[in-house]
Amino acid sequence: MGEHVSQALKDHITEMALGLLEEQMQARIVHYRADLETNPELDAVTAQVVAQLKVIQASAGAGERGAKNRDAIRDAHERTLCALLERVIREDGISLLVERRLKKIHKNLARLFFQSELHEKTRGRDGAPKVIHHGEQALFYVLTRYKNRIEAELEGFEFASEEAREQSFELLAKLTKDMQDAFLSRRSSELRRIVSVVHVVLVDFFGERLAPSLGEVAAKVVRDARTYEGRAFAYKVTSEAFPRFRAAFERTLMVMLVGFAEDELVAQLADTAGSERDETILFITDPHLFSMICGEVCEGLYEFLCNEGFLDLPPDWRRASTAPSDS
Numbered sequence: 001m002g003e004h005v006s007q008a009l010k011d012h013i014t015e016m017a018l019g020l021l022e023e024q025m026q027a028r029i030v031h032y033r034a035d036l037e038t039n040p041e042l043d044a045v046t047a048q049v050v051a052q053l054k055v056i057q058a059s060a061g062a063g064e065r066g067a068k069n070r071d072a073i074r075d076a077h078e079r080t081l082c083a084l085l086e087r088v089i090r091e092d093g094i095s096l097l098v099e100r101r102l103k104k105i106h107k108n109l110a111r112l113f114f115q116s117e118l119h120e121k122t123r124g125r126d127g128a129p130k131v132i133h134h135g136e137q138a139l140f141y142v143l144t145r146y147k148n149r150i151e152a153e154l155e156g157f158e159f160a161s162e163e164a165r166e167q168s169f170e171l172l173a174k175l176t177k178d179m180q181d182a183f184l185s186r187r188s189s190e191l192r193r194i195v196s197v198v199h200v201v202l203v204d205f206f207g208e209r210l211a212p213s214l215g216e217v218a219a220k221v222v223r224d225a226r227t228y229e230g231r232a233f234a235y236k237v238t239s240e241a242f243p244r245f246r247a248a249f250e251r252t253l254m255v256m257l258v259g260f261a262e263d264e265l266v267a268q269l270a271d272t273a274g275s276e277r278d279e280t281i282l283f284i285t286d287p288h289l290f291s292m293i294c295g296e297v298c299e300g301l302y303e304f305l306c307n308e309g310f311l312d313l314p315p316d317w318r319r320a321s322t323a324p325s326d327s
Contacts, residue, residue, distance in 0.1 A: 070228045070229065070232070071228075072234065073227075073228035073232050073233070073234045074222055074223070074227075074228040076234035076235065077218075077222045077227050077228060077234070077237065078215075078218045078219050078222045079218075080235065080310055081218040081221065081222060081305075081310065082214050082215050082217075082218035082219075084304070084305060084308055084310055085214045085217070085218065085301070086211075086214055088301070088304060089206055089210055089211050089214060090206075090207070090211055091207050091208075091211040091212060092207075093207070094203055094206060094207070097300050097301075097304055098206055098297075098300075100300065101296050101297055101299075101300045102199060102202060102203075104296050105198070105202070105292070105293055105296050105297075106195050106198075106199065108292050108296065109194070109195055109198060109289070109292070110191060110195065112283075112286075112288060112289060112292065113187075113191050113194065113283060114184055114187075114191075116283055116286070117183070117184060117187055118140070118144075118180065118183075118184075130279065133186075134182075134183055134186050136179045136180075136182040136183040136186070137179075137183045137186075139175075139179045140176065140179040140180050140183050143172075143175065143176045143179060144176065147176070150172060151169065151172070154168050154169060154172070190280060193269070194269065194280065194283070194284065197265060197268045197269055198265065198284075200268075201260075201261050201264045201265055201268070202261065202293070204260075204264070205256075205257060205260050205261055209256060209260045210253075210256060213256070217252055217253075217256075220248070220252055221245065221248045221249045221252055222248075224244075224248035224251075224252070225237075225241065225244040225245040225247070225248035225249070226241075226244060227241045227244065227245055229241075235309070235310070236309060236310050236311065236312060237310065237311050237312065238312050239312040239313065239314045242311065242312065242313060242314055242317065245311070246298075246302075246317075249298065249301075250294060250298055253294055253297065253298065254290065254294050257290060257293065257294055258290055261290075262284075262285060262290075265284045265285075266281060266284065266285065269281070269284060299318070302317070
């Protein structure tokens with residue numbers, strides 16, 4: 001950071017300090033000694049006065065938090081959100097946060113790809129059967145489709161020993177696994193190509209599309225989420241407002257991501273030969289892929305914004321993985 005603190009960091013610290021002070025003032029409680037001897041009638045009058053005073057204070061507070069105060073909180077949210085996002089989404093290269101999320105995206109992308117390949121039907125084409133390109137692929141689909149029937153047939157045989165019976169089931173499982181591995185190995189080169197292209201496109205998205213638009217993104221998210229309404233503080237978004245913030249943030253990011261990445265992915269991967277090209281195009285335009293990417297990116301950003309004190313996260317804020325399970 002050097003010998004001098006940047007003005008932006010100073011402004012950020014100031015906003016947080018003022019916000020914390022405001023929060024502490026609102027939470028202040030006046031304590032009374034319980035052992036003081038007082039006149040019951042005086043206590044009743046005092047309680048009435050205190051109650052009236054609270055009403056007056058609440059009314060005054062509500063008046064002060066009118067349109068002018070909401071505008072100030074809105075502007076503070078926009079400035080802080082933009083400044084924080086600029087630290088991790090940059091035009092001059094990817095940050096450590098984005099790099100880590102890209103690695104997770106690569107891993108999830110591989111799982112999605114292999115699950116798609118192993119599924120007998122082609123997702124996104126009204127369940128149309130896949131065109132068979134490899135012998136191992138055909139055998140794997142048949143063994144998987146008729147697994148229960150084959151096992152039932154084996155159960156109907158009379159075996160000379162329990163060992164022979166167990167061996168037959170083990171051989172069936174091994175044959176199925178061998179066909180799966182052989183088929184996937186034939187498609188691994190295409191997976192590597194897809195991962196490479198997705199990586200390049202996402203890096204371009206962060207640096208060329210998202211980074212220059214962070215001011216607009218912050219303003220749109222804050223205004224769409226109305227983070228400045230209700231119980232609001234200038235220095236942070238409360239946990240009560242987080243569901244609205246999340247919905248607005250993810251919609252904004254998803255629209256930008258799909259608008260930028262989909263055409264780029266198709267253009268760079270359209271040279272796959274034959275009908276396998278169609279399989280690849282269907283995969284990279286699958287909503288599951290974009291849902292997974294957006295989910296991974298947003299999770300990392302939410303954690304960062306929370307650690308910086310800008311975003312209060314509810315205890316159950318994490319959602320289930322957008323990628324299909326392995327089961």
